[in-house]
Amino acid sequence: MFTPRKLAENYRELVSSIGFYPSLLAITFFIFALITTAIEYAAPIRDFKAFIGIVLVDSEENARTILSTLVGSIISLTVFSFSMVMIVLNNASAGLSPRVLPGLITRKSHQLVLGFYLGSIIYAIIMLINIRGMGNGETGIPALGVLFSLLFGLLSLGFFVFFIHSISRAIQVDNVLNDLFKNTKNEMRHIVTKQQEQPIEQFPDFSGWYHLPSTEEGYFKGVHSDKLCQLCEQHELKIYIAVKQGFFTVKGYPFLKCDKDLSAQEALRNALLSCFIFYVEEYISDHYRYGLTQISEIAVKAMSPGINDPGTAVKAIDMLSILLIQRLDIYDVNYSLKHAKHEPLLYIHEASFDELLHDNFTPIRNYAKSDGYVMVNVLEAFKNILFRSSGNRQATESLFKYLEAIVDDVRGTITNPFDRQRIVEMVEAIKKIGGARGEALIIQFKQ
DSSP, rough: OOOHHHHHHHHHHHHHHHTTTHHHHHHHHHHHHHHHHHTTHHHHHHHHHHHTTSOOOHHHHHHHHHHHHHHHHHHHHHHHHHHHHHHHHHHHHHTTTTTGHHHHHHHHHHHHHHHHHHHHHHHHHHHHHHHHHTTTTEEEHHHHHHHHHHHHHHHHHHHHHHHHHHHHHTTHHHHHHHHHHHHHHHHHHHHHHHHHHHHSOOOOGGGGSEEEEEOOOOOEEOOOOHHHHHHHHHHHOEEOOOOOOOOOOOOOOOEEEESSTTTTTTTHHHHHHTTTEEEEEETTOOOHHHHHHHHHHHHHHHHSSSOHHHHHHHHHHHHHHHHHHHHHHSSSSSOTTTTOSOOSSSEEEEOOOHHHHHHHHHHHHHTTTTTHHHHHHHHHHHHHHHHHHHTOOOHHHHHHHHHHHHHHHHHHHOOOOHHHHHHHHHHHHHHHHHHHHHHHHHHHHHO
C-alpha cells in the first residue's frame, strides 16, 4: 500500500533520476512517430507533400541512407554526451562535494538534451521500418517522416554544441557556488516574504504539548503540509515539528509535539506520521540549510592539499556571511497557515542562528585554522555579520561566543608575526562594533 510518504519518496527518486526527462521525451517522440505514420498517406497530407516536394526524398535508397546515417550519428552523440555527464559527476564529487551531485543530476537542460537525442533515434528508427511495399510494385516512403527526422538530426547538432558549453560551465566551481548561493538566497527570501505577509505576534508555549514518537528511522526531510494541516483542521489539532530538517531520527524518537494527547488514537497518529518524508539526498528546494551546508563543504574541499584553492574558500565564506545575515530576518519557528482560520495549525522548528554558525563554520575553522589568509577572511565575515546583527542581542551573543573559539584556535596555530598582526587588525575592526567584547578578544589573542 502506497502511503503519501512512500509516494513522495518514490516521486523524489523518480524525478531526481538522470533518465526521468529523457524517458518522457522518448515516449513523446514515439507517439509523434506513430501519429506521423498514421497520417503519412492520407489525402490532405499527400497534397501537402506535393506542395513541398522539393525538400522531400523521392527514392527508397535515399530515405534508407538518410535515416540510417541519422540513427548512427545521433547514437554517437548520445554516447558521448552521457560519458560527459559521468565525467562531470565524478569531477564534482572529487573536487567539490558529493552533496552537490543531486542538483547536477536533476539539471533539466541536460536531461532535455539527452531526451531529445533518444527521441530522435526512436523516431528515425520507426520511419526506417515503415519504408515498405505498397503493392503494384510501388514502395511507400514516409517522406514527411524522413523530413522530420532530418530536422531532428540538425537540431541535435545544435543541442550538442549547447550541451558541451553547458556541461563545461556546470563543473566550474564559481558557477556551482553562484548557483548554490542564488538558490539558497531565493529560498530564504521566500520564507521571509511569507512571514512578513502573514506575521505571528506570539507563538504558543510548546513545552507542555504531548510528544509523538517517530515510527521509522531516517533523515527527516519534509512534510506534506497541505495534507497534514487538513488532518489538523478536521480533528482540531495543532502540530509542532520539534527537530530541524535533516535531523536523523530513530524509531520512537519524539520528533513531533501535539497540543492534544493522541496516545489512545493510533489510527490518527499513523495518519499524521504518514505525512512526513524521510530520504537521504539534500535539495535546496527542501530547505535553505542544505545550500549553506554545500557551500561550507566546498570551502573545506578547496582547502584540502589536493586542491589548495584558498580563493574559492574565501568566496564561499563571503557567501555564507551574506546568507547568515539574511537568516536574521527569519523567525526561529516557522509556520504554515494552510487550512487555518486564525492561528497556524503547523509549527516548524527552524535551524537556529547559533546552529547554523556551528554547522557551517566549524569545519572551516578546524580545517583552515593554521591558514592566516583564510582565517582573516573568516574574522572579516563575522565582522560584517556583527554589523548587521546589532539589533539582535541573541545573535550577537552567539557571534561573540564563536569568535572566542576562533581566536582560541588561531592563537595557538598561527605563529607568523605578520599573520598575527593582520588578525589583530581585524579584531580591532570587530572591537569598533562590539566594544568591550571586542577588546576581550584582543586580550585573549595576545595571551
